[in-house]
Amino acid sequence: MKISAHKQQQISIKNGLITLILLCLLGTMAWLSNRYSAETDLTRNTGNSLSPASQKLLQSLPEKILVTAYIKKDPALRSQISQLIARYKRHKTDLTLTFIDPDSQPEKSRDLNIDATGLIIVDYQGRSEKLNFIDESSLTNALLQLANADERWVSFLSGHGERTPDGIANFDLGQFGKELERRKIKAQALNLAKVPAIPDNSALLVLSAPAVPLLPGELELLKRHIQQGGNLLLLTDPGNHNLDALLKLLGLQQLPGTLVDSKSKLYGINDPSFVLASDYHAHPITQGFKTITVYPVTAALQNNEETDFRPVELLISAAESWTETGPIAGKLSFDADGDEKQGPLVFAYALTRQLESKNTPTNSGSASPNRQGKLVEQRIIVMGDGDFLSNAYLGNVGNLDMGLRMINWLIHDDRFINIPAKIATDKNLQLSQTAVGLIGFGFLIVIPVLLLGTGFYIWRKRKQR
Secondary structure, three states: OOOOHHHHHHHHHHHHHHHHHHHHHHHHHHHHHHHOOOOOOOOOOOOOOOOHHHHHHHHOOOOOEEEEEEOOOOHHHHHHHHHHHHHHHOOOOOEEEEEEOHHHOHHHHHHHOOOOOOEEEEEEOOEEEEEOOOOHHHHHHHHHHHHOOOOEEEEEEOOOOOOOOOOOOOOOOHHHHHHHHHOOEEEEEEOOOOOOOOOOOEEEEEEEOOOOOOOHHHHHHHHHHHHOOOOEEEEOOOOOOOOHHHHHHOOEEEOOOEEEEHHHHHHOOOOOOEEEEOOOOOOOOOOOOOOOEEEEOEOOEEEOOOOOOEEEEEEEOOOOEEEEOOOOOOOOOOOOOOOOOEOOOEEEEEEEEEEEOOOOEOOOOOEOOOOOOOEEEEEEEEEOOOOOOOOOOOOOOOHHHHHHHHHHHHOOOHHHOOOOOOOOOOOOOOOOHHHHHHHHHHHHHHHHHHHHHHHHHHHHHHHHO
């Protein structure tokens, strides 16, 4: 059939209009994509997105933020930093990042004491914070420090064989102390034999399973600290009774034996003394927390006395657990006729009570006797395990995050609790043997056969023309 000239003209106009509409759509989509963006984070732990706490913080910072990275010309490292800052710029456009090669400014590098690892300086409202290590947690906490310049100090009782915040042994807390330092929480050892008082600037006192009994005068000082409203993190171990007097003051008791958990074998842990926690009771510390935490050599606790503290069960073992009073060796089984207790059992309590703050001073400098102070909340955590924050176990799944959440809650820095210490869980791809076989079969056989079949089909079609 012959197509008339008029029909050809209509077809040409129609094709032209369709092409013009498609070009307009493409142009509109390009303009919209340049003006608006839509992203989806498919990583397992949302490692490419900011946490809601970081987003909320950025919305509360009205002025511009300057980030200066004194980093050598290492493309991989600079790219990693740029990707992190890009996540912040999505929520705060007036945040700027500048890279400076320390070798190009030797005098400046000497003044800033920049070592081979480099230095990152964050400036906000005329104040600055220095970071030797940068991730979401450290950068967000630095911004919080710039927005609120108050220093935070945590005292660790020492002198009785406790775990120290700067120790390098497996049972010490040196790595955790470094993590606190990165988040601008200053850890200091406190020996009551040398300094017979708890510093006034200490927001928290940590008692980490002393190996020898405390002196009567030290116990009285610690009891007074609790009675006066001091915040406390008390870590004990199975069979350690050197803090029983303080536990009694708090209305708690340590159950005999060691918690064992037969469920730990499901996670590839052959030691039954490792207790795993995955389900958490509702509490500000565990809000939004869904990561497994591991607690080696743990004692169960029991609330058996009435006090003015309000206890909340923070960490609870699985139903398959029990307190083993015998040696942790061989095949273990629950002894219902003895002193052993069947799980689930509590091994961490969070205690709070409302206290009236000290009278506020008047203009003359003296306290007003008729003026009542405002109510403040005293916070205490008692745990039956002191090893979960040690150098040997801190890196296990969510232990670091749990420890940081506890510290931030205890020192009343509730804004810090939901800022995760993210670990890249997507670096390694673990595949089963079946998946490996299917992938190998697909790449080695299926795809080549499809390519050959397609080529043969095209060849036959062209030959038949």
